[in-house]
Amino acid sequence: MTLKAGMTIAIEPMIMxxxxxxxxxxxxxxxxxxxxxxxxxxxxxxxxxxxxAEILTKWQSSR
Numbered sequence: 437m438t439l440k441a442g443m444t445i446a447i448e449p450m451i452m453x454x455x456x457x458x459x460x461x462x463x464x465x466x467x468x469x470x471x472x473x474x475x476x477x478x479x480x481x482x483x484x485x486x487x488x489a490e491i492l493t494k495w496q497s498s499r
């Protein structure tokens with residue numbers, strides 16, 4: 437699919453220290469690693485505006 441002006445996309449990588457297999461928690465929302473290893477997840481929402489991208493979820497440093 438080609439992104440066009442007016443569209444948005446969410447980019448949501450998940451990085452795991454163990455194996456890549458995951459499961460959904462009992463609440464139907466939480467994603468957990470099957471092997472119990474540590475994992476991190478973050479998200480960026482991006483809007484396409486007249487051929488340019490605008491990051492909607494800005495990075496906020498805790499420093």
